[in-house]
Amino acid sequence: MRKTLIAGNWKMNLTVTEAEKFFKAFKIQKKEGTELLFCPPFTDIPIARFFLDRSSIRWGAQNVYPEEKGAFTGEISAPMLKDLGCSYVICGHSERRQILGESDEFVARKVKAVLENDMIPILCVGETEEERKEGQTEERIGSEIRTALFALSKEETAKMVIAYEPIWAIGSGQAATPKDAEEIASFIRKTVKEAAGKKAADEVRILYGGSVNGDNISHFLKQKNIDGALIGGASLKPDTMIDIYNKA
Numbered sequence: 443m444r445k446t447l448i449a450g451n452w453k454m455n456l457t458v459t460e461a462e463k464f465f466k467a468f469k470i471q472k473k474e475g476t477e478l479l480f481c482p483p484f485t486d487i488p489i490a491r492f493f494l495d496r497s498s499i500r501w502g503a504q505n506v507y508p509e510e511k512g513a514f515t516g517e518i519s520a521p522m523l524k525d526l527g528c529s530y531v532i533c534g535h536s537e538r539r540q541i542l543g544e545s546d547e548f549v550a551r552k553v554k555a556v557l558e559n560d561m562i563p564i565l566c567v568g569e570t571e572e573e574r575k576e577g578q579t580e581e582r583i584g585s586e587i588r589t590a591l592f593a594l595s596k597e598e599t600a601k602m603v604i605a606y607e608p609i610w611a612i613g614s615g616q617a618a619t620p621k622d623a624e625e626i627a628s629f630i631r632k633t634v635k636e637a638a639g640k641k642a643a644d645e646v647r648i649l650y651g652g653s654v655n656g657d658n659i660s661h662f663l664k665q666k667n668i669d670g671a672l673i674g675g676a677s678l679k680p681d682t683m684i685d686i687y688n689k690a
């Protein structure tokens with residue numbers, strides 16, 4: 443039985459002062475079978491640890507550099523995140539792939555580094571509006587997944603989370619339909635099965651991300667292959683995130 447994961451990606455939002463205010467206001471009743479995660483900016487991770495340490499809520503990072511240590515100015519390594527108590531790391535978010543030109547190969551190195559440091563990678567995949575119109579969605583996502591899984595064992599693959607985030611749905615207020623998201627989630631599971639076998643495909647968790655809110659979360663979670671959500675804008679307000687968690 444796969445555990446539902448509700449993950450908030452704050453992106454480049456909330457200062458330390460604002461994060462403190464957020465966590466002071468964030469109160470939930472723990473639910474069995476649903477995991478809650480926040481991925482704040484690096485600067486807020488110690489604040490997340492301070493407030494969430496004795497709770498069931500996990501914290502993670504939005505990015506990582508694939509090398510362990512060394513002369514990589516401005517970068518943060520997986521051992522550094524592990525030492526801060528991070529459980530998850532988002533790898534290959536489309537905002538990084540598009541703005542910073544991160545390649546599938548570079549993202550694959552991050553995924554490996556996260557697993558080697560006993561954390562769980564959330565691999566983001568998804569198509570642009572143009573690719574969708576051209577019927578290239580599966581080709582794009584298939585290639586992103588195969589490259590990320592290439593150097594992983596079946597056991598490592600089974601631990602992963604893959605987030606399907608159609609780029610056109612991110613921050614647009616126009617989410618994919620639950621039916622379309624399920625179709626791609628099913629394709630993702632099939633791709634994992636071909637690359638790493640049935641056991642890994644049965645265990646890997648697949649999230650949907652892109653304009654998720656309190657009104658549509660339940661529709662996504664009813665889908666057979668969708669195990670949770672990666673939430674951007676709606677994760678920035680305590681009340682909205684509490685509402686989403688309660689509906690999950």
Ligand SMILES: O=C[C@H](O)COP(=O)(O)O
Nearest residue numbers: 451612613652653674675
């Ligand atoms: O990582 C989160 C996604 O990019 C979704 O962002 P959004 O919920 O603001 O559309």
